[in-house]
Amino acid sequence: MFNPERETLPREEIEKIQLIGLRKTLRYLKNSPSKLKDKYKGIEPEDIHSLDDLKNLPFITKDDLRECYPFNHIAVDLSECARMHMSSGTTGVPVINAMTRNDIIQWGEIMARCLATAGLTYRDKIQIMPSFGLFNGGFGFHYGAERLGCFIVPAGAGRSLMQLKLIKDLGVTAFGAIASYPARLIEVAKESGFDFRETKLRVAILGAETWSDEYRKRIEEEMGVKTFDIIGLTETGGVGLGIDCEAKAGIHVWEDHYIVEIIDSETEKPLSVLQEGEMVITTLTREGLPLIRYRTRDISKILTYEKCSCGRTHIRVDRIKGRTDDMLKVKGVNFYPSQVEQILLKYKGLSPYYQLVIETIKGKDDMTIIVEKADNGITQGEIEKLNLELYDFLGFRSKIQVVPEGTIQRVPGKAIRIVDKRKKA
Numbered sequence: 255m256f257n258p259e260r261e262t263l264p265r266e267e268i269e270k271i272q273l274i275g276l277r278k279t280l281r282y283l284k285n286s287p288s289k290l291k292d293k294y295k296g297i298e299p300e301d302i303h304s305l306d307d308l309k310n311l312p313f314i315t316k317d318d319l320r321e322c323y324p325f326n327h328i329a330v331d332l333s334e335c336a337r338m339h340m341s342s343g344t345t346g347v348p349v350i351n352a353m354t355r356n357d358i359i360q361w362g363e364i365m366a367r368c369l370a371t372a373g374l375t376y377r378d379k380i381q382i383m384p385s386f387g388l389f390n391g392g393f394g395f396h397y398g399a400e401r402l403g404c405f406i407v408p409a410g411a412g413r414s415l416m417q418l419k420l421i422k423d424l425g426v427t428a429f430g431a432i433a434s435y436p437a438r439l440i441e442v443a444k445e446s447g448f449d450f451r452e453t454k455l456r457v458a459i460l461g462a463e464t465w466s467d468e469y470r471k472r473i474e475e476e477m478g479v480k481t482f483d484i485i486g487l488t489e490t491g492g493v494g495l496g497i498d499c500e501a502k503a504g505i506h507v508w509e510d511h512y513i514v515e516i517i518d519s520e521t522e523k524p525l526s527v528l529q530e531g532e533m534v535i536t537t538l539t540r541e542g543l544p545l546i547r548y549r550t551r552d553i554s555k556i557l558t559y560e561k562c563s564c565g566r567t568h569i570r571v572d573r574i575k576g577r578t579d580d581m582l583k584v585k586g587v588n589f590y591p592s593q594v595e596q597i598l599l600k601y602k603g604l605s606p607y608y609q610l611v612i613e614t615i616k617g618k619d620d621m622t623i624i625v626e627k628a629d630n631g632i633t634q635g636e637i638e639k640l641n642l643e644l645y646d647f648l649g650f651r652s653k654i655q656v657v658p659e660g661t662i663q664r665v666p667g668k669a670i671r672i673v674d675k676r677k678k679a
């Protein structure tokens with residue numbers, strides 16, 4: 255089983271588990287072949303008296319892991335590992351997570367909890383749409399669904415027409431996908447006269463990208479499903495770190511396996527509840543790549559440590575707003591693409607396909623928002639209203655270019671939201 259009874263432990267119990275897990279992870283790392291252990295010279299597990307002492311430990315960054323490429327950060331001999339996954343690494347050196355057999359069992363446990371939190375049981379048929387490969391998504395869903403006892407349709411990425419056919423013919427009730435993919439499925443469904451209401455589909459579990467509440471609303475309406483936001487990183491052991499529940503009141507992170515902190519990226523000081531900053535994760539049960547205070551670059555905030563209306567007692571963090579790497583700075587204003595998406599998708603005449611093109615014109619930043627029209631399109635009056643709303647949010651004027659459906663290139667994997675031509679200049 256996946257220890258669901260641990261999801262409702264009282265806070266004192268959770269904290270006890272975390273303190274033991276933290277000391278154990280530190281001891282384990284110090285005695286391992288991992289190069290990361292150099293960080294803990296002079297720091298002993300016995301020095302940690304309470305969870306509060308965590309803040310005195312050094313951080314691990316993505317660059318630390320990159321420097322260890324391919325395997326110098328792995329804490330066991332590779333002969334003890336079963337498999338690896340790798341971060342997408344679109345920029346520079348990728349990061350490998352080599353997993354032991356126990357790690358894969360742990361992954362199955364946290365993923366099974368996520369799927370159960372989304373309302374799935376062994377009776378569900380789940381179609382897995384992320385790829386099965388170096389990217390961890392496909393396998394993560396697979397292990398969780400297997401642990402829960404679901405019927406698995408391991409479709410993998412792409413081939414949208416076939417995805418739709420399988421959903422209908424096989425009576426699929428749930429699917430897991432990269433967040434931007436349902437937009438493509440909806441588009442192909444429209445082109446081919448496919449009606450989601452004629453299927454048994456009721457749940458969509460989406461992750462790997464930031465997606466706005468407006469996008470969420472749209473997917474739920476058009477597909478007739480409930481959506482759930484799932485998070486996780488290759489480094490922390492893959493998808494399944496946490497998920498939001500029926501209450502839609504934040505993402506539960508499984509605290510018997512992880513400790514969550516939010517820090518100020520600049521000062522590196524821990525922030526308190528409701529203060530927005532960078533999420534930092536400590537793993538408590540991982541063997542191949544145990545991490546203490548790993549800086550995820552994801553921007554979120556702790557919402558509450560209180561028990562949720564779903565009955566779970568594990569911490570809730572806000573839906574991820576963006577990655578520090580995705581943060582745009584245009585005309586001195588900092589923002590995330592998902593915040594622009596949230597404004598765009600309030601307009602029914604615009605599709606979820608958009609790109610922010612930033613360039614330098616006459617020595618100054620200039621941003622054009624290219625967005626595809628949907629269905630009946632958008633009126634001039636609405637565009638003016640949208641312009642005003644964007645100006646209110648951004649504090650500078652951007653150009654809006656509405657283009658016909660299908661203009662923006664459909665790419666396999668994560669959507670390309672930003673085209674920043676300034677860097678090339």
Ligand SMILES: [Zn+2]
Pocket residue numbers: 499500501506562563564565566
């Ligand atoms: Zn809940």
